[in-house]
Structure formats: structure tokens, C-alpha cells
Amino acid sequence: VQNPFVAKLCAGIDLRDDDRRALEAASARTRTIGPREQIIGEGDRPNDVHLIIEGFAARAKTLPGGDRQIMALLLPGDSCDLHVAILGEMDHDIVAITKCTLVDIPRHVIEELLGSPTLARALWWSTLVDEAVLREWLVSMGRRPADEQAAHLFCELYIRLATVGRADEDSYDLPLTQEELGDVLGLSIVHVNRVLQKLKADGLVERRGSRVRLLDRTRLAEFAAFNPNYLHLRGTNAGPA
């Protein structure tokens, strides 16, 4: 499957061919934005729903002191703001991490898509999975030591990227700086660096450039107490393309 939304939604819900075509049609017109650009800001009331086709983005909040926390990583196939139609205004920012290709889907097109029960179910499913991921991150931050938390994140990203065809047998591209990783994990830059070194020394994860290589997935999952059930995938879509 080429289109990452189709790939992602199919991993959760069995879509009919016409649903796939409708999705593909709705996400045909893309645009590109550069790294660090803001996609939506806190307080905005966007008219379109934004979807990531290619690249990495993040939900983030910045505290008065300047500390930033990333609350979600948005990968190809993820939606930024399916919700904001109901909530009225954004309570956080969405920023591109890398150069991103995205589509803006007008609200009325979304309404049309929701006309198909299976598609409505699939979109509903995807927001619920986002929430489940958020819960798992909270568990990681609250109760896992930094190295296990990082290991857990690498496991999660492997599966999420694999379901949209962005991972191979044991590696994937993760173009985040250590500072950005720190904003995800709630750690300082320096400590991220040391945690990464430890995971490498333990033969679990290696990072060269932006490539993350899982050296021993079984041991890594065990170390992180990683259980993929919270991703709510059907069957064995957990493997690489």
C-alpha cells in the first residue's frame, strides 16, 4: 500500500475498496512545509483537518519557563486535529520536525467520509489509538526509568512505522535531534545522550545518524516491558513491509 492513511487505517479496521479510494481521493492535494515550521498553534481554530503524508511532526506544549514537552509524534498517516471541530480551539501546538508533506482536508469532505460507516469507524479507531498511545507514554514517564522508557519508545515507533511501510526488518529512520528526543521523553539533552549510549552498549539499540537499528527486538521488548496490545492492531501487521 502506498498511501499511509490507507495503510494505517487498514491495520486497525477492514476497509472496503471504495473506502480506500475515497481516502486516496481526499488526500490527493498535498503541500510541503519546512522543518520547525508550525502547522497549527495553540488558540487556532483551523478550518481544515491536517494529515501527515510524509515526514515527522509533533504535538507540543511549551511552559512559561521555556521547557517544552512533546505529547505525540505524528508519523505518516497520522492526523493532527480530527477533533478540533468540536473543541473549538487548539490547546497545543503542532510543529513539523522534519520537512513534511501534508494534506488539508476541508471539514465538509471529512463529513462526507464519515458517511461511510466503516470509514467513520476507522477514523474513530485512529483517534482512540492516539489516546492509548498517550496513556502508554504517561505510564512510561511516570513509572519507567529513562532507559526503559526510551527502549519502549523505540519499540512503539518500530511498529507504528512498519504499519505504514516506513521500517525494514530491524531499522527505521527517526530524524529527531537528541534535544527533540528529550522533549519526547521528558529528559535533558545530556541524559538522552547517555541513555542512548547505554542502550547501544547493552546491544539493544544503535543509532547512526537518523537511523535507528533494533539490534535484538526480543530482548529490547523484554527490557522495556513492551506489550503492543495498546496499539490495537489486527493480526500480525506488526512486521515490516
Add this chain to the structure above:
Amino acid sequence: VQNPFVAKLCAGIDLRDDDRRALEAASARTRTIGPREQIIGEGDRPNDVHLIIEGFAARAKTLPGGDRQIMALLLPGDSCDLHVAILGEMDHDIVAITKCTLVDIPRHVIEELLGSPTLARALWWSTLVDEAVLREWLVSMGRRPADEQAAHLFCELYIRLATVGRADEDSYDLPLTQEELGDVLGLSIVHVNRVLQKLKADGLVERRGSRVRLLDRTRLAEFAAFNPNYLHLRGTNAGPA
């Protein structure tokens, strides 16, 4: 307003009288469970949606090592599992913290309720607010020191409880042990104790028994960098009944 769902949903969406009556009718048949009892467990595929009428419950996950993280506090008017119909199986537990009064709403009744566009919108709204709260907790865990995190939680609970008529001018009941508070905040029991003492010494929050008294709401909100926008309430429902 008596019924906590009606109160809560009205705080976000303007409900019509017939919507309120439908909600009240759907939540008429209640039952009670004792403290520490499990409402739903990980792996369950519940048939009914569970709503809290009275008492406190929590979403929680327990790690292999025995550490527990509470991912949400469920207050009167909150729903436990509006989502699970789509996700299939629960990926976490829901446990009563105190004695709870709850209602079990069969799936088909929910479908009926969703027939009203305003009600559908209101229920949708409530799940989105749950998610926003979760994001804010993640920010707190990741980037706020323990005392600010606790202060932030006390601010949030004040507003949430006030919107369902469970708070007075400057205090509310929070029947959690320090251990349970630690599971919410991701802290050890000992540290929770010390943080509470500090907040009291600073004249911000006092806890006697299960009563939480906000001694100076302005300073407390400032200390915690608390901004209630993420709760997405209409107007000034933020005050006590």
C-alpha cells in the same frame, strides 16, 4: 443540576431539554461497588458503557515490577469506556478508589443517544476533553517539578469537581491516599508526603483528612502555571455551585 453527566456535558455543549431528559433516563438504574473493586480489567470486552455517578475511580496500568500508574481520575459524570466498542478490548484497568455509584448503559442505548446530534456532539466533546487532560498530565509529568505538578492537579480537580457541583468556594473532597496520589503523580509515597507539606507551608494547599482546601487560588494557579483552556469549558462554569 443534580445529575453529574448532565452537569458535565452542559459545561461543554449547550444541551436541549429533551437531551437532558434522555441522559437522565439512561442513567437512572444505578448500582454500587466497593472501594478497590475493579470495574473493568485489561483484556475485557465489556458490553455496557460504564458511567460514574458518585465516587472516585481511576484508569490504571500495573507494570510487571508491580509499579502502578494512574492515567486518569474518573469523577462523577465521567465515562469509563465509551470507546471500547471500537477498540475491541481494554488495554488497561479501571478500578474504584472509593465506594462508587455507577450506571451500566447497554450499547444500544448509547446508539440511541447518539441519534441526537447535540448529544453526539456532547459525548464526543467529553472524550476529547479526557484526551486533553491526559496531554496536560503528560506535560506535568515530563516537565514540571513534583510540587508544581501536584499544585496543577489540585487546580484541575477543583474545576472539574466544581462543574459537577462537588466543590465549594475553596475546597473539595479528594479521598485518595498518599499512595494513590503517588500513582497519579508518578512519585513515591514519601515524596508525595513531603510535597504536600511544602504546599501547605507555602500557604497554597491544605489537606485535612480527605478535604483539599485551596488557600490561595490565584497564587496556586500562578505557581502551577495553570491555564484551564485545555478543559474546554464554555464561559465561566469554572466556579463552584
Add this chain to the structure above:
DNA sequence: CGAAGTGTTGAAGCAAATCAATTTTCGTGG
């Protein structure tokens, strides 16, 4: 009255932050 659960206190240890340099990588223009 005793026992279990909860709250409190002190001391010691550890994980992670902070501070401060230094090195490496990378993008850019000459």
C-alpha cells in the same frame, strides 16, 4: 484492645539535571 492501613520523619543512595567545555557533524557560501 490490638492490628492493619495510613501518614510522618530521618538518613543514605541514586538517577537525572545542570553547568561547562570540547568535539563532531552538517549546511552553506566562497
Add this chain to the structure above:
DNA sequence: CCACGAAAATTGATTTGCTTCAACACTTCG
């Protein structure tokens, strides 16, 4: 293609926030 400057990664030293361990006090309730 190389040189330069900026961003990112790395390292060491120090400090701090939080945990752990251990003991003890208070409350509640059977």
C-alpha cells in the same frame, strides 16, 4: 571542493530532586 560557522553530539564534574530503606506515630475499625 574546501573552509567556515552553526547546530548537534559528547564528555566530565557537580548538584539536586526524588527514591529507598527503616523506623515510628496516628487513626480507624473489627
